[in-house]
Amino acid sequence: MSLFDTPFIAAPMAGGTSTPALVQAVQAGGGLGFLAAGYKSPESMTAEIVAARAAGIRFGMNVFVPDPVQLSPGPDARARLESYRTELESEAARYGASVPAVRFDDDDAWRDKIDALLADPVEFVSFAFGLPGKSVVQALQKAGTAVISSVTSVAEALAAAEEGPDAIAVQHTSAGGHTAAFLPAGTGATGAQAAGTTAGLVAQVRGAVDLPLIAAGAIMDSSTLKEVLVAGAAAGQVGTALVRTEESGARQAHKDALGDPRFTETAMTRAFTGRSARSLVNEFVRDHRDAPEGYPAIHHLTAPIRAAASAAGDPERLNLWAGTGWKAARNGSAENVVRDFLSGL
Template sequence: MSESLFGTPFIAAPMAGGTSTPALVQAVHDGGGLGFLAAGYKSPESMVAEITATRSLNIPFGMNVFVPDARQLAPSLAAQTRLQAYRAELEPEAARYGVTLPPLRLDDDDAWQEKINVLLADPVEFVSFAFGLPGKPVVAGLRKAGTTVICSVTSVQEALAAAEEGPDALAVQHSSAGAHSAAFLPGGKEPAGTPAARTTAELVAQVRAAVGLPLIAAGAIMDGPGLREVLDAGASAAQIGTALVRTHESGARQLHKDALGDPAFTETAMTRAFTGRWARSLVNAFVRDHQDAPEGYPAIHHLTAPVRAASSAAGDPQRLNLWAGAGWRSAREGSAKDVVREYLSGH
């Protein structure tokens, strides 16, 4: 499958929490790529404001939406007990900065339906989903509105399930990718004879053999040769995140940008400590101190928010979520336009 569906083999990963900005979308476009915004953690009104600002640039772009997990919004009594225990574990972290932890919040679906309504009424060129499948009616409605729909998967099993919903493409995320895993069938068994994919290219090849949809590769693709590798494995494009975090146009905290270039950080790890959902981060004190954090998204995200904000305000990277893919050492400063151009010239 050619890159014609996206117009480019370079897609900027949607990075929630403020990292993805209209300015980043513009710079990625100027370099020859396709930019994405992220609706996660934003109100529908804020999402609309970003769409309006980006649409005024007269360039194609996409929007990513988090799919709520019904299990996490209605956790069992045992799960609620674990979450309360984790809240108690976090009290010393809050005391360190003189902040107060909020009570458990279990009802946050990230304004799912309101955001879908906006995207149906005022469609954008591309919409991708993470953390689950949006459902056939949503996929069909968006496609009818003229939107190209992308579902995120992390395995062959998830790819097969996603293909049944009728999307236009799949974003195939390897475990080496930074930030949250898009997995929605945790612990599920792969089809018989499917080995563990050691690299993003291997995972793409496995999914390519199982489904006929265009694929977007994601996970530790840090340069032009890495882009070529996943394209050769069967991807139509690559989704690049960590390599853009330090750029001028990224909205990431400066503390996060600096940490990616700080030799004091020597490894990444998957952790649930910050949000209750597996995510790859630079290993700092918070990651080390809370290795047994329970599942509970977005409840834990809300619990740790005051600590993370205070850590940032204090200039302390040891208790901040420093999302980073396995190839983080290659992320550099400068304009995202130049980063994209380097990828495209080297693939």
């Protein structure tokens, strides 16, 4: 069997969507689930690990890699962020909320989370938004953890392979939520933009690195899962297809929006967090097409707006993360969704 013992991996979806209950249901269906440390304190991350272990399930943990450039922007970037903050004040006023001051002190408790995962190792740790560094990779491996780096191009895959991870997650631009990209667009001869499909990108990376690959992007049924496996992936990483399930911790307005015919397209946007992410196109995405780069500063600026919109049941100002195949997402138990994926292989 492969490193994962299943071709179905539930994507780590930060912000509360990935829950121990979701991971448990995925395992019951024959898959492997990941929890997400992003936006959580080290204590909350550890509590979810404890809950998953108490349920007796296999799981991995995903960690965001901080970007020093975004945490220490220059004067021009700071001015753009202040301007965007002013732009957001009218959005907050709709709900009687306020926009906080711009902050640059949030590295998502990077060191504390790594220390916690070294002190109490889990089976898998995956990284997104950057490479963790060879020393972190080796320390986790020494502790008994298999390490997975996330990439979006051949150039990034080659850089990731230099650090010696156990596997690489290959994310196509069709994937919902944040891009895992960490090199400037156009770096290297090929990339996600050059590959028309997730399977095509997997084939490109398969030809460049000799590591187990996890494919991510628009994998919505057994046929698209089979395509990436044939292209050379050891497993497919599925996110959007699980968002509407009973065990998902996504906001109800997000779940409902995925089945609402008024939403007709997805787009990459920085409007909600300052980092490009694929979302259903709602009023907020349309109104802030020129949002600047600035993660996680913009995440904090829009957090009160998103919370108020959720409380009001208003999907027009929520980050409705969705891959390009979102229309195939369905509700019900995640266990049944996974079984359907695997039964068609």
